[in-house]
Amino acid sequence: MAQPLKLYLAAPRGFCAGVDRAIKIVEMALEKWGAPVYVRHEIVHNKYVVDDLKAKGAVFVEELDDCPQDRPVIFSAHGVPKAVPQEAQRRNMVFVDATCPLVSKVHIEAERHHQNGLQMVMIGHAGHPETVGTMGQLPVGEVILVETVEDVAQITPRDPEKLAFITQTTLSVDDTADIVAALQARFPKIVGPHKEDICYATTNRQEAVKAVAPLVDALLVIGAPNSSNSRRLVEVGSKAGCKYAQLVQRAADIDWRALEGITSVGITAGASAPEVLIDEVISAFGNRYEVTVEIVETAQENVEFKVPRVLREKVA
Known part of the structure; x- marks a missing residue:
């Protein structure tokens, strides 16, 4: 049995x-x-x-x-x-x-602040393609990157009175809040986004992990090692009290020895992981255990973005 x-x-x-x-x-x-x-x-x-x-x-x-x-x-x-x-x-x-479109929204925001004579501070990860793309919307030197609260103390903007901040869309909601607080403390006049830049999907997946983490012995996040939002889910799970939180690309990566003796596992997936990989992980557990599945739902998503018009038109 x-x-x-x-x-x-x-x-x-x-x-x-x-x-x-x-x-x-x-x-x-x-x-x-x-x-x-x-x-x-x-x-x-x-x-x-x-x-x-x-x-x-x-x-x-x-x-x-x-x-x-x-x-x-x-x-x-x-x-x-x-x-x-x-x-x-x-x-x-x-x-x-x-x-x-939610990344494009940040690009437009940066452009608008720039036109109003403000220098940008971007909260993001150096080298991540989204950060590179956003910083590349403005001339060199117009966007200062900060990755941590410590970085905030080190930056030397052109004019401390003329600053605005933007955020990579896939960061941890909680970590960003600390950096924003540090920016506002050091630069009281800094302008923030109308609505926070972290995207709804990042926020929703982190909230769901916070709800699951206290219920489980282990948390598996299905996602790629270079996926920022997937890696943040592992961090959020650990901070929310889950002793073992691991990123796996697919079922073959599960460390079964590390899971010996556990009775409950949380499963989630980053925003770029397809459902087929989630199903694969569930059936891998089904092959080894007598599994019961419970869904912990914290939000419902019904957002849909249109594809560009050029693809909706027939070839001439």
Whole structure:
């Protein structure tokens, strides 16, 4: 008789509307123009999704220089520096921007503050494609990056009276709150966003993890190691009292020895992880334990983003 195990499934989990839209953009581009279609940077941070699109005819590259002039190119959901679409235009390339609309909203915000003479402080992770893309909306030196509360004390803006801040959309809600408080304490006149930049999907997935963490012996977050929002879910789980919180890409990565003797496991997935990988993890537990599943739902999502018009039009 298999040992009983309770699985608590966090909801919402997995794909968000921006990821859904980005994948749909690649699939529709392949339908419209045929293979190959080029994609600059991983469309979303998930190996399974990227491999699936490769099999359908998408070619993933790091830079525009790696794309032939005569094939369509798609920009990833994380957003790109302004110079990239400008260069594609200069080369007369067909391009489709799959930047998540919530990231585009931050870009527009940065642009608006810049026009009003404010220097930007961006709360984000150095080198993350979203941060690179957002900082690349403005001229060099116009965006100062801070990653931690400690960084806030080190920065030297042009004019402390003329500052605004923006945030990478996939950060931890709680960590960001501390950095914002430090910015406001040091620069009382700093202007914040109308509505916080952290996206609804990031917030909802973190809230669901906070609800699950106290109920379980272990938490598994299904997601890629380079996925910011997935890694934040592991941190949120640990902070909310779960002693063992681990990031796994798929079922094969589960460390079963570490889970010996446990009676309850929480499962969630980052915003770029497909449901098929969540099902795979659940059935891996089903093969080893007598499993009962309970869903812990903290919010419902019914957001949908339209794909760009160029993909809705028929080929001329």
